[in-house]
Amino acid sequence: MTKLQLITKGFVKDNPTFVLLLGMCPTLATTTSAINGLSMGLATLFVLVLANMAISAVAPVVPDKVHIPVYIVIIATFVTLLQLLMQAFVPDIYATLGLFIPLIVVNCIVLGRAEAFANKNTVLDSALDGLGVGLGFTCSLTVLGIVREILGSGSVFGWKFISGDGMLAFVMAPGAFLALGYLMVLFNKFVAKK
Amino acid sequence: MEILLIIVSAIFVNNIVLAQFLGICPFLGVSNKLSTATGMSAAVCFVITLATLVTYLLNKYLLLPFQLEFLQTISFILVIAALVQMVEIVLKKMSPSLYQALGIYLPLITTNCAVLGVAMNVVQKEYTFGLPSHMLGLGEAVLYAFATSLGYGLAMVIFAGLREQLALSSVPKAFKGIPIALITVGILAMAFMGFSGIA
Amino acid sequence: MAVQSNLKNMFVCLFGTCLVCSALLAGVYAMTKAPIDATNARLLKEAVGAVLPEGGELSDAQTLEVGGQPSEYYVLNQDGTPAAYAVKSTVVGFGGPLTLMVGVTADGTVYNTSVLSHSETPGLGAKCTTDEKFMAQWKGFNPAEKILKVKKDNGDVDAITASTITSRAYTLAVENAVNALKSIGGLNND
Numbered sequence: 141m142t143k144l145q146l147i148t149k150g151f152v153k154d155n156p157t158f159v160l161l162l163g164m165c166p167t168l169a170t171t172t173s174a175i176n177g178l179s180m181g182l183a184t185l186f187v188l189v190l191a192n193m194a195i196s197a198v199a200p201v202v203p204d205k206v207h208i209p210v211y212i213v214i215i216a217t218f219v220t221l222l223q224l225l226m227q228a229f230v231p232d233i234y235a236t237l238g239l240f241i242p243l244i245v246v247n248c249i250v251l252g253r254a255e256a257f258a259n260k261n262t263v264l265d266s267a268l269d270g271l272g273v274g275l276g277f278t279c280s281l282t283v284l285g286i287v288r289e290i291l292g293s294g295s296v297f298g299w300k301f302i303s304g305d306g307m308l309a310f311v312m313a314p315g316a317f318l319a320l321g322y323l324m325v326l327f328n329k330f331v332a333k334k
Numbered sequence: 335m336e337i338l339l340i341i342v343s344a345i346f347v348n349n350i351v352l353a354q355f356l357g358i359c360p361f362l363g364v365s366n367k368l369s370t371a372t373g374m375s376a377a378v379c380f381v382i383t384l385a386t387l388v389t390y391l392l393n394k395y396l397l398l399p400f401q402l403e404f405l406q407t408i409s410f411i412l413v414i415a416a417l418v419q420m421v422e423i424v425l426k427k428m429s430p431s432l433y434q435a436l437g438i439y440l441p442l443i444t445t446n447c448a449v450l451g452v453a454m455n456v457v458q459k460e461y462t463f464g465l466p467s468h469m470l471g472l473g474e475a476v477l478y479a480f481a482t483s484l485g486y487g488l489a490m491v492i493f494a495g496l497r498e499q500l501a502l503s504s505v506p507k508a509f510k511g512i513p514i515a516l517i518t519v520g521i522l523a524m525a526f527m528g529f530s531g532i533a
Numbered sequence: 534m535a536v537q538s539n540l541k542n543m544f545v546c547l548f549g550t551c552l553v554c555s556a557l558l559a560g561v562y563a564m565t566k567a568p569i570d571a572t573n574a575r576l577l578k579e580a581v582g583a584v585l586p587e588g589g590e591l592s593d594a595q596t597l598e599v600g601g602q603p604s605e606y607y608v609l610n611q612d613g614t615p616a617a618y619a620v621k622s623t624v625v626g627f628g629g630p631l632t633l634m635v636g637v638t639a640d641g642t643v644y645n646t647s648v649l650s651h652s653e654t655p656g657l658g659a660k661c662t663t664d665e666k667f668m669a670q671w672k673g674f675n676p677a678e679k680i681l682k683v684k685k686d687n688g689d690v691d692a693i694t695a696s697t698i699t700s701r702a703y704t705l706a707v708e709n710a711v712n713a714l715k716s717i718g719g720l721n722n723d
Contacts, residue, residue, distance in 0.1 A: 161512060164362065165447050169355035172655070203546055205538035210550045212415060212444075216408035217554040221561055224404060228568035231576060242407040242454055246447040248359055293656075308656035313353050314523035321516030329508040404562050405555070460623075460630050468602075530628065530654065 146268040150276025156249050157280035157320075158327045163249040166240045167281060168316040174297045177285025179233045180240065181278025185271070186222055187244050191215045192258040192270035199259040211254045216245045249277060288319050340474060344481035346529040350448055351489040352522060357448030361490060362515060364439070366501075371494035375487030377439040379480070381421065382452050385414050386479035389453040390472055410453050415444045448486060452479050489526075493519065581619045584636030584645040585609050589616055597717055600624060600709035615639055620710040621649065626702040628652040631661075633703065635710035641720040643674040646707060658699030667693050667700070671707065681708045 156162045166184070171177040194214050202210050223241055226234040234241065244250065253273055258266040289295055292310035294302030309315045350356050357378070364374045389410050397403055422440045425433040443449060456475045460468060470478060496518055505514050581591065589611035596605050599622045606620040617638045624631055629652035636644035646668070653659045661667060670691055674681075682688025683700050692700035714720050 161362065162359070164358035165355050165451075168358060198550075201546070203538040203542045206543045206547050209412070209415060209547060212411055213408065213547075213550050213554050216411050217558060220404060220407050220558050223407065224558075224561055224565040224569070228565040228572060231572050239451060239454060239458075243356075243447045243451055245407055245411050246445045246450050248445055251445060305656050309524070311655045312527065313355070314520045314527065316355065317516045317520030317523055321513045321520060324513040324516065325508045328513065404558065408554070408558070 143265075143268055146265060147272040147275070150272040150274070151279055152331060154273070154276070155280060155327075156273055156277045157284075158324055158331075160249075160252075162252060163247045163277060165243065166247060167284065168320060170237055170240050171281055171285040171288055171316065171319075172311050173289040173293070173295075174282055174285040176233075176236055177281035177283075178278065179230075180237055181274070181281040183222060183226070183237070183241060184244055184247060184249065184277055185274030187215065187218045188250055188253060188274040188277075189267055189270035190218045191250055192253055192266040193263050194218070195254045196258040196261055196263050196266035207259070208251075211251060211259075212245070215250050215254070219245045249273060284320060284323060287323065288315060291315070291319070337477065340478055341481045341484075342529075344478055345485040345488060346526065348482075349485045349489055349526050349529075350452070350482050351486060352519070352526045354451070356451040357446050357486060360442060360446050361486075361493065361519075362512060365490060365494040365497055365515075368491065368494045368498060371490045372487075373435055374439045374442075375483075375490045377436040377443060378446065378448065378486055379483035380436070381414075381418060381440075381443050382449050382483040382486075383476060383480045384421070385417055385449050386453050386456055387472075387476050388413055388417060390456060390475045393457045394472075406454065406457070407450075411450055414449050414453070418444050448483075452482055489522070493522065496522070580634050580647060580649060581607050581636075583647050584619050584634050585617050586636075586638065586644060597713055599713040600705070604713070606714075617644055618714055620713060622706040622710040622713075624702045624706040624709065626651060626653050627658045627696070627698045628654060631699070631702050631706060633706045633710070635707050637711055637714055637720070639720060641675065641677055641711065641715075643671050643676070643707060643711070646671045646703075653696070653699050658693070658696040660693050660696065661699055661703050664693050667691065674707075676708070676711050681711070 150156065152159075154160060157164075157167055163184070166180050170180040191211075191214055195211055198210070198214070199207070219242060222244070223234070226241065253270060257269045261269070286296055288310045289297075290306075292306050292308060292315060294300060294304060294306040307315070310319060344350075348354060351358065351361050360374060360378075364370045392409060392413060393403075393406065397405060397409065418440055422433075425436065425440075456470055456478060461470055461474075461478070493515075497515060500514060500518065509517075578591075585591075585607075586609070589609045592608040592610065594605045594607060596603060597620075598604065599620060602623070604621045604623065606618055608615050609617040609619070617636060619634055619636050622633050622635055624633075631651045631653065632649040633646055634649055635646050638644050648662045651659065651661065653661065679689035680687070681690065681704055683690045683692040683697060683704055685692060685697055686701070688704070690700065690704050711720075
């Protein structure tokens, strides 16, 4: 696999949301608007890249039986780091995403990439892999956020082009499931190659 | 009255899956059959209640006095991981039949965000339950965690029942599997929205 | 994955990882503590400033009881006398706690209100942070002349359409704040 493929595979072929079905909780919970989806995606990307790099660096010296706890500690460290930085510099976004920032620790994408890729590849390849998967995740979250924001509040990235309220259900819980379900149908129909 | 409010609010109004979006991965993953869904729910219920009890005490008596709140994420996840391992070992020794029933689900629970989510929610948010808003006491916290996990079980069992029916009906090819399941959950979530405002 | 596990290297490895990670975090925590405190202080100042008249000197947080539970308030001193107060007031809304900052001038008139945190329904109760008509009516609301109840309850407060419960809660929060100030003798109209 070339370096470029490592980055691009996350968009369609191994898209974490639509193909691998990983990290569903933040996907559904934080995509009430495009900007929220994008911020959550970038936050996950940050953790993915750094955790992948750190894990690929230490993997050769970690005893087999304790590798999961060690990985979890490393991931949790970067998540806490992110929490502190966000509280200091982007408190508004931190407040909106709330609980789902600390929950990146248990996002199956991060531990999944550590197990499936980072522990047997070089630091550079792992960083690129994290970048690729993270970008794919960010991309799907932003798309879902845009769709829900258009339908739910008639705006995109806060820019309102339809006056009135929109279909409020799409901003609330049921709309998250419905929007993701229908987006997956479209993805299966037009993008995925069987 | 207050106890009733906690229970109703945690199970129906703020249902952990359908309103708070926690624990979706196992919710979609193991809800194909009613029997596995029940097993998973029981295991989650057990772990959430126990984990909340331990993390609550950890937070109150170790992190808060030393102003180490920023270590909440990392210490909670370690405690949960260790706890799940311990439960697995104890169950294996003490009650092989229960281990047979819950055993295969236990390793999956460490990365179930519902467990960490509830533990963090309990120590970070203020709740009302018909009283002025306040941080939860130990008893309330454990009751809230238990009721929340019952809500998880309820959503899981209803959904598994629906999916068993769904498996028999013919749906368009692009809808097969997860997409139709998500749309079903959406409709289920709408039904649960009817409870909002009760508590 | 080449390393064989034994008790010693498992212990050393886990212990080492935890040590390095917590040391790293403690370092970052120490570095970000000042910016986080500064940000929180700025946000609080903005929240308090938004509901009070301009000018004067703002006091530090002081405690009082609002609606039967401990809360805090800030005094704005102009020329050495208290000119206005900002009170934090929490009530139970439709979806959970609803916390307001209520600014009241010394003559007992509400200067302005703002929502600090809420969990109301998006598009319905959550409009209490965006609905201009609802928000504007609090500016200069005088509880001595008007009744602090929504119109449905024979008062003078225009409720948000389809969100009576949120509007009632909001009104109660303002009422609690005004009463709390009265009880500490902060207002000079009575």
